[in-house]
Amino acid sequence: MSVVTPAHGTSNNESVADPVLDAIRQQWGGSVVCEQQTLTGLPVIWVSRDSLVDVLGFLRQMPQPFSLLYDLSAIDERMRSHRHGLPASDFTVFYHLLSVDRNRDIMLKVALQNDDLSLPSCVSVFASANWYEREVWDMFGIHFSGHPRLTRILMPPTWTGHPLRKDYPARATEFDPYSMTVAGQETEQQALKFDPEAWGMKRERNGSEFMFLNLGPNHPSAHGAFRIVLQLDGEEVVDCVPDIGYHHRGAEKMAERQSWHSFIPYTDRIDYTGGVMNNLPYVLAVEKLAGITVPSRVETIRVMMAELFRINSHLLFLGTYLQDLGAMSPVFFAFSDRQRAYEVIEGITGFRMHPAWYRIGGVMQDLPTGWEKLMQGFLDWMPARLREYERAMMDNAIMRERTKHIVAYNTEEALEWGVTGPNLRATGCDFDLRKKRPYSGYQNFDFEVPLGSNGDVFDRGQIRIDEMRQSLRIIQQCVDHMPSGDYKADHPLTTPPPRERMLQHIETLITHFLQVSWGPVLKPNESLQMIEATKGINSYYLTSDGNTMSYRTRIRTPSFPHLQQIPSLMKGGFVPDLIAHLGSIDFVMADVDR
Numbered sequence: 235m236s237v238v239t240p241a242h243g244t245s246n247n248e249s250v251a252d253p254v255l256d257a258i259r260q261q262w263g264g265s266v267v268c269e270q271q272t273l274t275g276l277p278v279i280w281v282s283r284d285s286l287v288d289v290l291g292f293l294r295q296m297p298q299p300f301s302l303l304y305d306l307s308a309i310d311e312r313m314r315s316h317r318h319g320l321p322a323s324d325f326t327v328f329y330h331l332l333s334v335d336r337n338r339d340i341m342l343k344v345a346l347q348n349d350d351l352s353l354p355s356c357v358s359v360f361a362s363a364n365w366y367e368r369e370v371w372d373m374f375g376i377h378f379s380g381h382p383r384l385t386r387i388l389m390p391p392t393w394t395g396h397p398l399r400k401d402y403p404a405r406a407t408e409f410d411p412y413s414m415t416v417a418g419q420e421t422e423q424q425a426l427k428f429d430p431e432a433w434g435m436k437r438e439r440n441g442s443e444f445m446f447l448n449l450g451p452n453h454p455s456a457h458g459a460f461r462i463v464l465q466l467d468g469e470e471v472v473d474c475v476p477d478i479g480y481h482h483r484g485a486e487k488m489a490e491r492q493s494w495h496s497f498i499p500y501t502d503r504i505d506y507t508g509g510v511m512n513n514l515p516y517v518l519a520v521e522k523l524a525g526i527t528v529p530s531r532v533e534t535i536r537v538m539m540a541e542l543f544r545i546n547s548h549l550l551f552l553g554t555y556l557q558d559l560g561a562m563s564p565v566f567f568a569f570s571d572r573q574r575a576y577e578v579i580e581g582i583t584g585f586r587m588h589p590a591w592y593r594i595g596g597v598m599q600d601l602p603t604g605w606e607k608l609m610q611g612f613l614d615w616m617p618a619r620l621r622e623y624e625r626a627m628m629d630n631a632i633m634r635e636r637t638k639h640i641v642a643y644n645t646e647e648a649l650e651w652g653v654t655g656p657n658l659r660a661t662g663c664d665f666d667l668r669k670k671r672p673y674s675g676y677q678n679f680d681f682e683v684p685l686g687s688n689g690d691v692f693d694r695g696q697i698r699i700d701e702m703r704q705s706l707r708i709i710q711q712c713v714d715h716m717p718s719g720d721y722k723a724d725h726p727l728t729t730p731p732p733r734e735r736m737l738q739h740i741e742t743l744i745t746h747f748l749q750v751s752w753g754p755v756l757k758p759n760e761s762l763q764m765i766e767a768t769k770g771i772n773s774y775y776l777t778s779d780g781n782t783m784s785y786r787t788r789i790r791t792p793s794f795p796h797l798q799q800i801p802s803l804m805k806g807g808f809v810p811d812l813i814a815h816l817g818s819i820d821f822v823m824a825d826v827d828r
Contacts, residue, residue, distance in 0.1 A: 252277065254340060257296070262289055267321050267345070273522045274762035274775070276330075276339040280321050283344050283353060290329065290342070290359045298335035301649045303356075305330040305775070305790040306366035308374045310400045312348070314779050316758035324348040325376060329356070330775075330790075334649065334665050346376065355381040362652040365798045373398035383433070388479040388827060391425045397487055404491045428463045433475055435465055444472060451480050455558055455813050458823035462800065462812075469808045474801050481827040489787035493753020494520050495729040497784070499590035501774075504789060505825040506587065507550050508768045509543040509579070510536075513592035515763040518673060519774045522761035524727040524754065526595045531719040533675035535597055538609075538712035539582070539589075540674075541705040545616070546575045547768035548698045548705075551820040555695050556627050558817030559636050564627055571619055574612055581608045594754065595728025600721040609713050616706055620699055628696055637692035641803050641815040644689055651802065652795030655770025656697050657819065661689035667766040674765075679708050691811075694818040727754045753782035769793055769820050789828055793821035 255277055259266055265285035270278040281289050293300040309326045311317065323345035332339045344353060355378040356363045367378040368387040375396035378384055386393060395402055403409055414422075428446060430437055437443060445466040450456030459480035465473040485504060489497050501512040514536060521528065553568030576586045582605055583589035583598070591598045627633060643653075645663040658665060666683040668676040684700035686693030722732050729749045735742040758780040764773040770792025779785040796819050804812050 254293070254296075254336075254338075255279065258289060258292070261292065265289065268319070270320060270343070272760040272762075274341065274760055275522075276341055276762070278341045278343065278760075280343045280345060283346070286329075286342065286344055287354050287356050287359060290331075290356050293331055293340065294359050298333060300331035300333040300336075300340060301646070302332040302334065302654075303329065303360035303362050303366070303652055304332040304339065304771070305773070305788070306363055306370065307775075307788050307790075308370045308376055308398075309777060309786045310374065310398065313400045314777075314785055316779055321345040322347075325351060325374060327353055327370060327376060334663065337665075337670050351375060352377045352379055354379055357381060361650055361802070362795050362798060365794065372396065375399065386479075388482040390422065390479070392422060397484060402487075404487055428475070430465065433473075435473055439467065439472075442467070449812075451477070455816055457554065457816060457821060460797070460823050460826070464809070464812075466809070469810070471804045471807050471809060471812060474804055474812075476797050476800055478797065478823070478826050481823040483824075483828070485828040486787050486789055489784045491783065493782050494756060494784065495594060495749060495753050497787070498592065498594075499588065502588040502590050503824060504791060504828060505547075505767065505769060505772070505793070505822055507543075507547040507822055509539075509546070509587065510583075510589055510591050511540050511543045511547070511765075511767050512772070513590065514540055514674065515765045515767075515772055516774045517592045517594055518765070519761045519763035519776045520594050520756070522763065523756045523759055523776060523778050524594065524725070526723050526725045526727060528596060528723045529719045529721075530675060530717040532596045532721060532723070534678075534712050534715075534717055535601065535721065536592060536674050537676060537679070538709050538716075539579070539591065541708045541712075542575060542579060542609075542612075544705045544768050545702050546572050546579070547820075548702050549575070551698055552623060552695070555817040555820070556633070558813055559633055561627060561630075561633065564623070567619075567623075571616065574615060578608050578612050581605065593722065593729060595725055596720070596722030601716070606713055606716075609709065613706055613710055613713065617703070620702055623699060624696075628692075628699065634692065636810070636814055637695065637818070638690060639688060640691045640811050641807065641818070642688050642690035643799075643803060647802075648689070651799035653770070653799060654792050654795075655766065655768075656701060657694055657770065657796060659683065660686035660693040660697050662687050667764060667771060671764070673763070679711050681707050691814045691818040694820075698820070727756070729754055755780065755782055764790075767792065769822075769825060770796065791825045791828065793819075793823075793825040796821055797826055 262285050265282045266279055267282060268280040272278050306329050311323045311326055325346045327344045329342040330339060355367055365387060367381055368384060370376050371384050372386045372389050373396055430446060447464045447466055449462045449464055451459045451461040461477040463475045464471055485500060488500055498513055501516045504512045549568045549572045553565035556564035580586050582601060583591040645661040648658045648661050662685050664683055664685055669683055681704045684697050686697050722728050726745060730746050731742050736746045756778045758778055760777050762773060762775045764771050772792060773790045775788035776784050777786040
């Protein structure tokens with residue numbers, strides 16, 4: 235039975251009294267099919283389909299509730315070999331719930347058979363389930379009865395098949411040659427046309443027709459290939475429909491055909507402004523499966539580079555955020571400062587935007603000679619720049635008028651829609667995984683968690699400046715107290731193994747050859763790692779079937795739920811406020827679409 239307090243990272247195999255599970259057993263004892271042992275660090279229980287919504291509602295309403303539906307997705311179990319002790323299942327749908335008050339999580343699973351792929355929708359319990367259920371329908375073909383509009387979300391509306399099923403091709407060469415006829419192009423164009431009635435929208439009010447306006451998918455304020463259809467009455471946003479999927483590349487499908495090692499570069503492209511921040515949850519999850527404990531030097535190096543990329547990402551946010559509000563100069567200043575950060579990143583890793591530098595069991599190479607001077611130069615440069623950003627921009631009267639008390643939401647509303655990271659902390663909610671559930675040695679650093687108070691556009695901008703200051707503080711501690719030791723763990727599954735040993739021992743050389751060409755073989759199990767990424771909580775949920783590659787890789791990104799929240803905030807608002815809000819979210823579409 236997997237019962238753990240995630241914040242303390244205890245073993246899943248400990249038998250600990252759990253009041254939440256006890257309450258579920260007491261009320262729905264017959265509905266709890268199985269309690270699964272995993273390496274995820276949270277209780278995993280299988281419940282019957284008939285009781286699913288009731289159990290979710292119970293967890294949502296209990297004292298210190300599980301008020302955030304952190305993730306919802308599925309697994310095609312039909313080709314999985316190692317399922318000993320688990321319920322018979324062709325497809326499994328899982329619900330990952332998070333309680334901020336308890337600082338703990340729980341996962342519910344439901345088993346489905348291929349001839350009856352249907353579940354009741356839980357949108358009435360968690361509003362944020364809307365997009366997640368649409369994604370499961372899109373990717374796996376699992377129907378959710380009672381869903382308000384169960385349509386494609388990542389794939390085009392004309393798409394055939396469900397890509398994350400195991401019998402769906404994983405490579406382009408497995409498809410027939412593709413061609414687009416004139417008639418086919420017309421069909422695709424027609425499918426993209428927006429039908430207001432299909433979304434329950436009226437075309438007029440009190441005899442006046444509404445305007446329906448496409449913002450994006452090619453518009454600078456859309457921050458990528460993102461389309462949002464606005465129903466307008468003059469400047470008023472009566473309603474809106476976000477449209478995503480233009481950037482979908484099938485990252486989770488790619489993980490099924492890449493070795494545990496060779497998938498690392500793909501993670502860089504999820505939040506492409508986050509660099510090695512994307513590597514971190516993945517390699518930590520793999521290390522849980524492999525049973526690898528890395529040296530303290532590795533932990534500190536990883537923290538240092540992750541925080542440097544946090545600053546780099548926040549600078550990009552700050553420049554575009556202020557540009558959306560009408561200030562042209564900040565984006566040039568921000569990019570100049572990002573260049574200085576990239577010089578440090580390149581000096582240490584050899585790469586800039588996508589270093590793919592972390593490795594299973596360590597990092598690619600040790601810190602180069604002179605890295606301290608390079609990093610210290612950046613640390614000495616940035617504080618004055620942040621003060622200048624505040625003085626010249628955040629204190630600007632026009633900017634404050636455009637952002638103060640604009641598109642504000644409270645903590646309860648944020649959790650309802652799955653909002654995490656700076657956008658949650660802007661409401662005053664003190665929840666940062668680096669403090670609440672330390673990983674990679676964050677417990678060894680002295681830093682504060684900046685909080686807002688109004689949850690408005692202004693706070694979402696200011697809090698990221700404050701976070702950059704704290705990141706500088708963490709990096710300074712890394713420079714001052716970098717541990718000695720190895721940059722890789724001395725473990726057979728570390729990939730690639732330490733070079734010195736590879737040159738001296740034929741067994742290590744053979745291991746190196748096998749792990750790089752085929753990939754390490756990991757025992758069957760499941761693991762999960764959540765981190766406080768640049769835009770919110772990011773996680774990798776890995777399923778190993780005892781092979782050289784992942785059976786299922788679930789990538790939960792923060793930007794996906796953040797965009798889903800837009801209509802609930804903008805109804806009755808105005809177009810300029812929408813532009814300000816889009817700039818304050820800090821999203822990239824690769825993070826949304828994967």
